[in-house]
Amino acid sequence: MTPGATILLALAVPVAGAVLIALAHRSPNLRETITLATAGLLFLLVASLAPRVADGGRPALTLLEVMPGLALKFAVEPLGMLFALVASGLWIVNSLYSIGYMRGNEEAHQTRFYVCFAGALASTIGIAFSGNLLTLFVFYEALTLITYPLVTHHGTPEAVRAGRVYLGLLVGTSIAFLLVAIVWTWYVAGSIDFAPGGILRGKTSNAMMGVLLALFVFGIGKAAVMPVHRWLPAAMVAPTPVSALLHAVAVVKAGVFSVLKIVVYVFGVDAIAGLKSVDWLPFIAGFTIIAASIIALRSDNLKRRLAYSTVSQLSYVVLAAALLTPLSVIGAALHLAAHAFGKITLFFAAGAIYTAAHKTEVSQLDGIGRRMPWTMGAFAIGALSMIGLPPSAGFISKWYILQGAMASEQWNAVVIIAASTLLNAGYFLPIVYRAFLVAPPASEHHHHGEAPWTMVVALTFTALATVIMFFFPDVPLALARQLAEGR
Amino acid sequence: MIAPHFPVLQVVLPLLAAPIMVLLRSGRVAWVLATVVSWAALGIALSLLAQVADGSVVSYAIGSWPPPWGIEYRIDRVNAFLLVLVSLIASVVVVYSRASVAAEVPREQHYLFYTMYALCLAGLLGIAATGDGFNLFVFLEISSLSSYVLIALGRDRRALMASYQYLIMGTIGATFIVIGVGLLYLMTGTLNLADMASRLPQVTETRSVLAALAFLTVGISLKLALFPLHLWLPNAYAYAPSAVTAFLAATATKVSVYVLLRFYYSVFGESRVFSALPMGEILLVLSLGAMFIASTVAVFQHDLKRMFAYSSVAQIGYITLGVSLDSATGLTAGIVHLFNHALTKGALFLLLGSFALRLGAVKFENIGGIARVMPVTSFGIVLGGLSLIGIPGTVGFVSKWYLVLAAFDRGAWWLALLIVLSSLLALIYVWRFVEAAYFREPDETVAKLKEAPAEMLVPAWLMVGACIYFGLDTGLTVGGASQAAAELLRSGR
Numbered sequence: 001m002t003p004g005a006t007i008l009l010a011l012a013v014p015v016a017g018a019v020l021i022a023l024a025h026r027s028p029n030l031r032e033t034i035t036l037a038t039a040g041l042l043f044l045l046v047a048s049l050a051p052r053v054a055d056g057g058r059p060a061l062t063l064l065e066v067m068p069g070l071a072l073k074f075a076v077e078p079l080g081m082l083f084a085l086v087a088s089g090l091w092i093v094n095s096l097y098s099i100g101y102m103r104g105n106e107e108a109h110q111t112r113f114y115v116c117f118a119g120a121l122a123s124t125i126g127i128a129f130s131g132n133l134l135t136l137f138v139f140y141e142a143l144t145l146i147t148y149p150l151v152t153h154h155g156t157p158e159a160v161r162a163g164r165v166y167l168g169l170l171v172g173t174s175i176a177f178l179l180v181a182i183v184w185t186w187y188v189a190g191s192i193d194f195a196p197g198g199i200l201r202g203k204t205s206n207a208m209m210g211v212l213l214a215l216f217v218f219g220i221g222k223a224a225v226m227p228v229h230r231w232l233p234a235a236m237v238a239p240t241p242v243s244a245l246l247h248a249v250a251v252v253k254a255g256v257f258s259v260l261k262i263v264v265y266v267f268g269v270d271a272i273a274g275l276k277s278v279d280w281l282p283f284i285a286g287f288t289i290i291a292a293s294i295i296a297l298r299s300d301n302l303k304r305r306l307a308y309s310t311v312s313q314l315s316y317v318v319l320a321a322a323l324l325t326p327l328s329v330i331g332a333a334l335h336l337a338a339h340a341f342g343k344i345t346l347f348f349a350a351g352a353i354y355t356a357a358h359k360t361e362v363s364q365l366d367g368i369g370r371r372m373p374w375t376m377g378a379f380a381i382g383a384l385s386m387i388g389l390p391p392s393a394g395f396i397s398k399w400y401i402l403q404g405a406m407a408s409e410q411w412n413a414v415v416i417i418a419a420s421t422l423l424n425a426g427y428f429l430p431i432v433y434r435a436f437l438v439a440p441p442a443s444e445h446h447h448h449g450e451a452p453w454t455m456v457v458a459l460t461f462t463a464l465a466t467v468i469m470f471f472f473p474d475v476p477l478a479l480a481r482q483l484a485e486g487r
Numbered sequence: 488m489i490a491p492h493f494p495v496l497q498v499v500l501p502l503l504a505a506p507i508m509v510l511l512r513s514g515r516v517a518w519v520l521a522t523v524v525s526w527a528a529l530g531i532a533l534s535l536l537a538q539v540a541d542g543s544v545v546s547y548a549i550g551s552w553p554p555p556w557g558i559e560y561r562i563d564r565v566n567a568f569l570l571v572l573v574s575l576i577a578s579v580v581v582v583y584s585r586a587s588v589a590a591e592v593p594r595e596q597h598y599l600f601y602t603m604y605a606l607c608l609a610g611l612l613g614i615a616a617t618g619d620g621f622n623l624f625v626f627l628e629i630s631s632l633s634s635y636v637l638i639a640l641g642r643d644r645r646a647l648m649a650s651y652q653y654l655i656m657g658t659i660g661a662t663f664i665v666i667g668v669g670l671l672y673l674m675t676g677t678l679n680l681a682d683m684a685s686r687l688p689q690v691t692e693t694r695s696v697l698a699a700l701a702f703l704t705v706g707i708s709l710k711l712a713l714f715p716l717h718l719w720l721p722n723a724y725a726y727a728p729s730a731v732t733a734f735l736a737a738t739a740t741k742v743s744v745y746v747l748l749r750f751y752y753s754v755f756g757e758s759r760v761f762s763a764l765p766m767g768e769i770l771l772v773l774s775l776g777a778m779f780i781a782s783t784v785a786v787f788q789h790d791l792k793r794m795f796a797y798s799s800v801a802q803i804g805y806i807t808l809g810v811s812l813d814s815a816t817g818l819t820a821g822i823v824h825l826f827n828h829a830l831t832k833g834a835l836f837l838l839l840g841s842f843a844l845r846l847g848a849v850k851f852e853n854i855g856g857i858a859r860v861m862p863v864t865s866f867g868i869v870l871g872g873l874s875l876i877g878i879p880g881t882v883g884f885v886s887k888w889y890l891v892l893a894a895f896d897r898g899a900w901w902l903a904l905l906i907v908l909s910s911l912l913a914l915i916y917v918w919r920f921v922e923a924a925y926f927r928e929p930d931e932t933v934a935k936l937k938e939a940p941a942e943m944l945v946p947a948w949l950m951v952g953a954c955i956y957f958g959l960d961t962g963l964t965v966g967g968a969s970q971a972a973a974e975l976l977r978s979g980r
Binding site: 064065066067068072134137138141142145152155160164167168171172175176179180183184186187 | 873876877878879880885887888891892895896900903904907908910911914918922926958959960961962965966
């Protein structure tokens with residue numbers, strides 16, 4: 001099979017899966033088998049491209065010319081490869097988890113749920129493999145729209161309100177800023193293709209580069225840089241599998257992925273390094289990291305705490321990109337994967353707690369680790385990764401980001417990372433402490449054990465992946481190095 | 488043998504079909520005739536478009552009287568594009584109208600409906616095809632008078648009032664236009680537009696020519712519902728039969744935009760209108776007013792047809808905004824949006840017609856949860872709405888892309904921001920529909936509704952499909968529009 005055909009299939013398989021899932025709405029077992037099979041097939045297709053990309057190949061496909069000179073175009077580069085691998089791999093695990101969660105909680109509209117999920121994955125692959133800004137934008141908007149029914153899944157007034165914030169912020173920023181930035185880029189550079197070294201060098205004044213970067217960063221609302229982060233906590237009203245795969249992995253990573261990709265392949269790291277007009281970005285990212293951590297520290301609701309932790313962790317990637325050094329770019333790419341494994345584990349655990357014990361607040365979790373040792377064990381590993389301690393993946397990415405900051409003597413960034421590490425410890429370790437070391441309240445008579453087995457398997461697996469990535473970071477590291485070398 | 492007569496034939500066919508319908512007095516026969524002439528007009532328009540695709544001009548002398556003495560029909564890439572649009576919309580709407588009209592118009596008036604429909608089509612095609620100033624006015628009156636009747640056929644009694652309102656405003660507009668044409672005739676001694684254009688330079692600096700430009704601008708702006716001369720439009724669209732709303736929204740205002748372009752570029756010439764006079768600035772301000780004020784008003788409507796009618800006023804603002812930028816890109820953007828908006832609004836009003844068929848009045852309070860019982864219609868409206876917002880993959884995105892590009896072309900980045908910001912207002916009113924149709928619980932009336940019949944859904948979804956198709960493959964639309972823009976700019980030199 002040619003690489004182009006593989007790319008096309010990787011887009012078509014989840015779409016076809018969505019159609020089949022919709023057709024199989026009468027038989028839940030068949031429907032969920034199709035979901036798992038689609039996820040497995042998608043991962044195989046994506047993985048089959050990996051060796052070629054690792055060897056320096058850049059599989060490409062031009063689909064159709066939308067406007068003169070502007071085509072829907074795909075080109076797989078190392079960062080997109082990494083993102084696609086993470087998203088499609090975790091979809092398999094997440095599907096397994098969803099089956100347990102959706103059945104365990106007797107959720108309604110399960111067919112719509114699985115259809116939208118498959119559609120969301122198709123959009124994510126489209127973003128990951130996009131070869132120019134137009135393609136990125138098309139799939140970016142598609143991802144927002146296809147996830148809207150997932151956010152408003154429960155159909156309650158609260159869900160509808162959250163949906164408004166979600167859509168208003170994501171579509172609003174993307175049309176008001178991102179679209180303008182893309183047309184502007186096309187106007188000044190005469191191209192919107194992603195190219196190593198960037199396409200804007202020498203095309204516009206330094207001051208305009210700064211404005212353009214601002215339009216991109218705030219136009220990509222999915223990266224959740226403050227003040228356009230509000231949609232993410234709002235989206236927590238969705239069922240937990242949605243929060244886990246979409247609002248910890250696919251959607252938010254699509255945001256920081258886009259920012260990183262635009263910094264590397266549109267601006268060019270060397271082209272804007274040291275420019276006065278872009279040195280505001282580390283501060284905005286740093287502010288987001290600290291402010292979101294403080295909000296997380298004060299949130300008793302577990303999912304809300306995780307959401308603000310995500311906002312904070314996403315800005316690590318933005319900060320790393322903004323440091324504009326090769327080492328920090330490696331760190332940014334690695335953090336994309338590391339945070340994905342860690343955060344999906346945490347959300348899986350939160351969903352398992354909700355399903356088994358119907359608990360949503362941190363203050364209710366006293367002693368729960370005794371009843372749900374697997375879940376809370378996995379939670380502890382995820383928490384380590386968030387803080388950035390070995391033996392977890394979060395350590396590696398943070399290590400590279402810190403190295404980049406020190407090598408380029410950007411001490412502000414070092415201070416921010418150090419402070420946020422403390423804050424992360426401050427809001428995750430108490431949960432672990434409560435779960436294992438505080439005695440359960442005497443008034444509690446509700447006897448429960450672990451959540452359904454598919455959920456436990458899923459969260460154990462992602463926790464393991466977090467540890468495995470610490471010991472064997474070879475594949476992500478190789479891809480990240482290529483990215484940093486500007487290939 | 489018959490092909491040389493194509494430029495006039497497409498106008499003559501519906502014009503002749505109309506009296507036959509009156510004589511036969513049968514709704515069913517009238518529908519068949521209307522369908523046949525609409526599709527014939529479409530075929531002719533396509534063949535004309537193919538003929539002029541290479542940049543040539545087809546000139547047809549009526550009665551073999553050579554221009555400039557006789558009436559000339561003159562087809563170039565600008566109006567060939569428009570002829571295809573108008574006849575395409577007419578062909579789709581006429582198929583749809585059978586079921587819709589059966590429900591909304593009293594039986595004994597059916598033949599009258601199709602008679603007026605054919606006359607309106609003849610008028611619109613005539614305006615587009617003719618190269619003669621007075622002939623243009625005649626066809627403008629034919630299309631206007633027939634559309635007053637069509638609007639008045641709406642089952643709501645307020646349709647009469649709306650029609651009357653439109654009649655007053657439309658007549659003022661038409662009078663202004665005929666005064667403008669008369670002044671030009673006075674100064675140049677010719678009614679042939681091309682001839683007029685070649686003689687105008689000798690009398691350019693006179694006050695009469697300026698007055699002619701002013702009268703024409705105001706008169707045409709009334710017809711195309713340029714803000715703030717749009718007051719007739721919301722009521723007319725809201726109370727007319729559904730098929731009429733879709734047809735007029737997609738064609739009538741668009742043809743008026745064409746007339747404006749024709750006079751500005753081909754008769755007066757671009758430099759006279761935009762460089763010597765501040766027409767560009769005036770249009771720009773009014774367009775921005777339309778985009779923001781009409782969209783804001785749309786957000787607060789209770790009736791969906793009125794809401795999308797106000798949205799039309801706003802969208803016309805985008806078209807005139809493109810024109811006001813006075814550049815090849817701006818003009819391309821305006822013409823592309825003319826086509827794209829016709830498809831989008833046509834689709835939306837046809838789909839609203841399905842609701843009207845089942846519900847009567849289409850108000851927000853009546854449509855709670857309607858997506859459960861009419862999913863096909865509802866989802867079509869969502870897709871059309873996405874096109875209004877300008878989501879990529881729809882025609883609305885293509886329009887927006889070129890408008891923003893044209894703004895950058897002029898160095899007006901603030902205008903680029905205003906364009907995208909105003910489109911976010913569309914997000915608000917489209918999402919009002921989504922929340923009402925998808926998230927509210929259906930009441931007893933809604934719960935008993937059935938999906939609209941296929942003969943209405945298929946034409947409507949053809950238009951929805953076109954909104955998507957031309958959003959992904961713009962070779963025909965952007966290609967046609969940029970050629971038309973180039974032609975207009977060239978003719979103005």
